[in-house]
Amino acid sequence: MKTASKIYTAFIFVFLFAPIVILLVFSFNEARSLSVFSGFSLKWYRELFRDEATLESVRNTLLLAVSAMVISTVIGVAASVGIDRLRSKWLKTALKTATDIPMTNPDIITGISLMLMFVFAGRLFGLANSLSFWTMLIAHVTFCLPYVILQVLPKLRQMDPALPEAALDLGCTPRQAFFKVTIPEIMPGIITGAIMAFTMSLDDFVISYFTSGAGFQTLPIRIYNMTKKTVTPKMYALATLIFFVILALLLISNLTDDDALRARKERRRNKTKKIRGNEQ
């Protein structure tokens, strides 16, 4: 049984990684062929870095993701604190249902619904094409908000409500109690929510596809347009670079995750104890 489960697990991971390994290998292929490796070459990488439209779409993607992350985190954290404090049951339910909608609706419906509204609003103002960076930003903030709220709300519920009250008793203004006590307490949730918002925005294609204008292309839309026509190994080079960026990010986040942090803190504490012991 033990070996059988190991073989099974290995088989699944081969299935998950074979396509990625193939992309990786063929990004260094000299020829255009996708089935025969004829020799090592970096020419597709050179071509990729000469492709101004792709480079610009990378910049656009980062600009959009950072903006969407900041806006959705600020609105989402405020909303979570508000929802947590709300006494009105029906308002609470209404806001939570609104949060669930973009999570459960297929992306294509979220995209279509926003697009229809933007097109309609554009007509009202007599615009021929109302889709732009701004409509895309609105769409991204909309689908990022639930991720922030769903990360922050549980942290608020875990927090001891006596903490901000104690701060108020000790002379903090409500504003000070919020920024000095509540925010630091829920910080892990805020950070996870912000990271999720950032990656969701970075990765989104479907909603962006329906809400983007002609002038503003993100990387997923650029990839879509590139793969529409012919297969080019330039795409493989791009995929390989993305793969290594993701790998690096995952390794970094794994090194700085809870366990590692705790271990490091523990070590530091032991060190200070030792120093103090020597002093005495």
Next chain:
Amino acid sequence: MSGNTRRRTGALIAPYSIWALLFIAVPLFFVAYYAFTDNSFGFTFGNIARFFTETSRETGSRIYIDIFMRSLKLAVISTAICLLLGYPLAYFMTRASAKAQKIMMVLIMIPMWMNFLIRTYAWMTILQDTGILNGILSGLGLGKMHIIGTESAVVVGMVYDYFPYMVLPIYSIMAKMDYKLIEAARDLGCNGAQVLRRVIIPLSIPGILNGVTMVLIPSISTFYISQKLGNGRFFLIGDAIEGQYVANNLHFAAAMAFILMVILLVAMALIKYLTGRGKYGEGAKA
């Protein structure tokens, strides 16, 4: 609650309330509005009726009903394959050492974090008639297979793209499962199959339901996977909606989106009702 605190709470939720109203609720109203109006915004049932009645000139079958049924079929097959492949994997993962579990989690997340366009594209190059798979097959003297453009190719793409969404929710529920329950069932005389059927599966139902919705919904509404790996312009319901959008037939696109949304809402309400007690996860406690 003093008036002051109430005002502050109001100020905190106001931005989100306005945002949710303007950009979540109102857009959904526009889907219905476009679905039930014609090009000059006069009320009509025409778009909805077209979905249910338009027939193909060659075969006489209902075009959009066929498209929808094909989407449903492929999505259900893909979800079933993801579940059959993912469920044992999730279980084996929980039985591994803490370190191995962590490594496997990262390994599952790496493909998930790569854009799904690239993942799909990778399969396109593998399954092409001149692709690697056929290269290997003919190298082994097995002859070539035509896979790209078939329903099987689309299923492969869906399974590959959405597999992590099945494994992760099941794994996170199973990881919380009390292993003593399995031992107790063994002690009380259950064999392996009985333990699986009576203890492990019932306890992991919330994870299964979560995984199934997370795979079923994107696969039933996809259009990129079917464009790259499948064939034909209106292959799946997602292709049909996207095609009408590109052709600037916004009212018919909205009608199809509306129908898809209603069907999914009914299906999800039904799942919730059948598994009982509201939200996922609460049913399993009883």
